[in-house]
Amino acid sequence: MNQQALSSFIWSVADLLRGDFKQSDYGRIILPFTVLRRLDCVLEDTKAAALTELAAKRTAGLNPAPFLLRVTGCGFYNTSMLDMKRLMGDQDHIADNLYTYVQGFSPDVRDIFERFDFDTTVERLAKSGLLYQVAERFAGFDLHPESVDNHQMGLVFEELIRKFAEISNETAGEHFTPRDAIRLMVNLLFIEDDAVLARPGTVRTIYDPTAGTGGMLSVSGEYLAELNPQARLTMFGQELNPESYAICKADMLIKGQAVSNIVFGNTLSADGLLGKLFDYMLSNPPFGVEWKKIEAAVRKEYEQKGYNGRFGPGLPRVSDGSLLFLLHLISKMRPAADGGSRIGIVLNGSPLFTGGAGSGESEIRRYCLENDLVEAIVGLPTDMFYNTGISTYVWILSNRKPEHRRGRVQLIDASSFWQKMRKSLGSKRKEMSEEHIATVTRLFGDFAEARLAILTDTTGKEVSRQVLLAGEPDPAVPQDGKVRVTPISRIFKNEVFGYRTITVERPLRDDAGQPVLGQKGKAKGKPQPDPKLRDTESVPLAQDVTDYFKREVLPHAPDAWIDHEKTKIGYEIPFNRHFYVFEPPRPRAAIDTDLKRVTDRIKNMIDGLTA
Structure with missing residues (x-):
């Protein structure tokens, strides 16, 4: 069963809730129970050994925690005699037993369920008489790692959250980023460092200030594991949404990451990883979301700390805080002398050009360009994200540019690199294939200017397309067809x-x-x-x-x-202007011929009616 089918199967629990709960409450019930069942399945194989170790260490008067972690081998444990299947044996005391079971987890896991406000969920289900039925349904789901690996489980969590966000009318761009967009960002982030990352014993840090469910961190880890299984990527993140934070922490826990590196709270008003610097950073901040609620805290830091704080270059207008996240990431860069850092961030079109000279937005762009931090900006296809169909752009920044990139910015128009999805997911109707991602990655890696030639037949249908590097000739025009050539990669001085x-x-x-x-x-x-x-x-x-x-x-x-x-x-960076290609109108004679043909047909029709 693929992750989409599995998530739909899990979401079918909503059928039990219909009538007793609002649609917007479904996710608050389904998500924590999914996490609980996953953790339950992960501990299943070591449950008996852990209980034996617990009894032995308590008898010896020792703290059992470190020994239990060694037995489970997965960074968490549970000291309760219960598990999900045993809970089903006592229907009359299901609520009390469920509380006891959750309290038996190690502290990091209990924090996850506190963020879910799980006790309140259990109480509401018990009052409605549905607790046992819901728990029984989840106890029947096979979420064992042998059946559903960590990668698939991450996708299941994301699909469940997407469904939850969809029925709750969440803000565009919030929650999580599609995996195809993440794969592209990770490729662009790591490609210049592949040789270094492939060395034995490599250890690097990666940070996401809008971690969501941890998708970006997970894909980064998968990339590095494929490149160098001996390398280690230590993951850090901060997340504001309680449900997303809880799932991210659970996911990191299962993958053996230090969950203390995942912090809860608003990154802009309260940096949870103050003073820490990172090798790599990724982020997909909310698009067009105002920061009025935290304006006082942000302005205070700006006015009192200036360039010693995060927001020295300037503040954008209150209606869109995405550039604040960009400044936050820049403040987390290691000095170039210590190896430097690289950043990948998804932004909408507004940060490219909004704000005239002297405005906060313009001053932020000025800081990035005059300090030679921007390596490339990649325009993505529309309809790439689940909650919005607007145009989006990936910015790649670095304070350790290779010599041939210094003083220059590469713009890549990947808006035509997509394929239609078999089934739309919210606003996401398009996806980038592995071939599309590879093409964009190659253009970036080669730091090459390029054009895209699209060959069409007599009906205007696309026959083929070719990427032409600088200096390569245009392809031959097909018989009775056309060739349209447009730039897709351009390089400019800052x-x-x-x-x-x-x-x-x-x-x-x-x-x-x-x-x-x-x-x-x-x-x-x-x-x-x-x-x-x-x-x-x-x-x-x-x-x-x-x-x-x-x-x-x-x-x-x-x-x-x-x-x-x-x-x-x-x-300002007028992205689209640099890729505009003027197409002259058809010759006047051809237009006149078409008009005459149409008017003659209309005249004949009128003559037929009056005959």
């Missing part, structure tokens, strides 16, 4: 994205049409500006402001001047 906003003033004139001169201070004897005629111009950083002014302004307004005190530097 300063290309910068500009100066200059303020152009024109004189205030009196009734006689003469310029009004200042009477006092610095303005004395100088023409006074007319606010109604004031204008601004954006001048690329690479251009000389004076030359631009003489060429573009003075021919149209000879009396104008620049107020240099108001000049601001800004940065």
Whole structure:
């Protein structure tokens, strides 16, 4: 049974809850019971040995915890005589026995069920008379690691949360990232370090400040395990949503990670891993979610700590806090002298261009580009995420760029690299295949400019497509078909994205049409500006402001001047503009021919009706 079928099978427990509980409550019941059954199955093989060890160590007056961890071999244990199947033998005391069983787990596991507010869930089920039926249904699910491995179980958790989020109308972009998007991000993050990561005994750290259910951390671990089974990736994360946090912690626990590295809370207002720096970082922060609730804490850090804190470069508008997560990740980078760090973060289109010169968003982009942190930005297909169909972009940042990348940014348009899913999952209708991911990874790894040639037949149907590296000729045009060539990878110098906003003033004139001169201070004897005629111009950083002014302004307004005190530097990344290809309209003669054909057909139809 694949993970989608298994998650649907588990979600069928909702049939028992219908009528007694709201749809939005289903996940709060199904998720903790799924975790409980999974942990129960993981401990099944060592249950008897653990109880024997427990009795022996208690008799000897020793703390049994370290010995039980050694027996179970999975970072947690349970000291209760009960398990899920034994619970079914006493229907009358199911609630009390379930409490006892959960309390028998080691402290980290009890914390998981506290985050689920499991006691309240059990109480509500007991009052509705459904506790035994729900527990019995879960006791019948086979979630043993031999039947469902850790990778599959992670996908099951994500599918269950997706269903929960869907019926709860959760905010777009929240909770978790599709596995195809994560695989692409992980490939881009690790590709430049494959040789280093393949060395024996390699130990690296990875961090996700919006950990969700731990999907990004898990896929990163799988990637490194395939590359080098002897390497170790120590995982860290923080998560705000209690259910997601609980599942992430359970998943890390089962995989042998130190669960103390997974922290609960709001990353922006209370950094749970203060002072820690990491080798790699991944994040998919919520899209377009305002940060008003934590504004006081964020502004306090910004104003009091400046660049010694996380938000020194600036603060974005309150309506979208995604760039705050970018700044948070940058603050967690190791110094380049200590090996540096690499970051992969998913953002929507807004952080690329929102905010004029001097705004918080522009200053954040300016900080990233002037410090040469941005390696690449990859545009993803729309409809890639479960809760939103908007355009999304993967930013790859590093403070240890290879020599050939320094001072440059690579833009990759992967928006056409997708295949239609057999069945839509929420808003997710498209997915990137392994071939698509490999192509984008190769373009990034080669640091190459490239074009995409799409060959179509006479009907306009796509026949094939080819990726053409710089210098390669266009393919031959198929008979009666067409070839459309568009750029998909472009490389720019950092300063290309910068500009100066200059303020152009024109004189205030009196009734006689003469310029009004200042009477006092610095303005004395100088023409006074007319606010109604004031204008601004954006001048690329690479251009000389004076030359631009003489060429573009003075021919149209000879009396104008620049107020240099108001000049601001800004940065924006107009991603789509760099991949736009003008397609000329059809020849006029062809359009006239089509119109005549249509009008002749309409005329014949009218003649037929009047005959």
